[in-house]
Amino acid sequence: MLSDGPVETRFAPSPTGRLHLGHAVSAIRAHDYARERGGRFLLRIEDIDGTRSRPEFVAGILEDLTWLGLRWDSLVFQSERLATYEAALEALKARGLVYPCFCTRAEIAASASAPQGDVGPVYPGTCRGLSAEEVAARAHLAHCWRLDMAKAGAITGVLSWHDAIAGTVVADPLAQGDVVLARKDAPASYHLAVTLDDAAQGVTDVVRGVDLFAATDVHRVLQALLGLPVPRYHHHALVVDAAGRRLAKRDGALSLAEMRAAGEDGVVLAARVRGGVIAAVSRC
Secondary structure, eight states: OOOSOOOEEEEOOOSSSOOBHHHHHHHHHHHHHHHTTTOEEEEEEOOOOTTTOOHHHHHHHHHHHHHTTOOOSEEEEGGGOHHHHHHHHHHHHHTTOEEEEOOOHHHHHHOTTOOEETTEEOOOOTTTTOOHHHHHHHTTSOOEEEEOHHHHHHHHOSOEEEETTTEEEEOOGGGGOSOEEEOSSSSSOHHHHHHHHHHHTTOOEEEEEGGGTTHHHHHHHHHHHHTOOOOEEEEEOOOBOTTSOBOOGGGTBOBHHHHHHTTOOHHHHHHHHHTTOOOOOBOO
16 A cells, blocks of 8 residues: 655656647646645656657657646656566466467457447457467467456455545456557557556556546556555546547647647646636647
């Protein structure tokens, strides 16, 4: 469990595009929660997606946060922590808790047995029962590594975590299926990396959007398996556009850089966010 030390929060964007108003809300909330309690606000760049991460987007993140008037106490890059992710994955392999999966996204989506979860189809377990001989025969093929959630749950038992609004939440990780812990194109998935990083950085309070509420069940399982502390969680409402959709780069959400170019003052914008007076903006 957590110690009685100072509050530490973090903002952890991926440098795959420019930040928009939704990102700003999360960053400001995390920053202010720590500052109001005399704590530390940490910045983590989640840059292990080698095909999409760009140095210019890293620079843009730093520029945007500075424009909003936010200051961070430390800066960490996930790309510098690959050995940590690998070690954790190997430890789970040694316990027989992960297995290689050779399925493509299209195959999973097309599977009639794949139920729909919070973030798309839940993996139906196609590769879970492969024999050692079958795995060896396919080892040369691209594959990811999945957590055997049923096996993990048998070890951890019933788990819970605390959300500032929802209160005590009994985790239901089986609803998320056998999640990916190491991707075909990256050394760690979001689930594994964020759980290890929060623990390593001493994050006591995770402030993030409600779209990641269900993912916390998975993170709670990993914390239990790897002997990591459990932070407090604060899942906030998302900023949505006029159609009620959450802001996303792919849907034309106006970036903070574009708002700045249009004459917006970042400190004034941050004050509006703090006052609850925000308006979603989109090019579409």
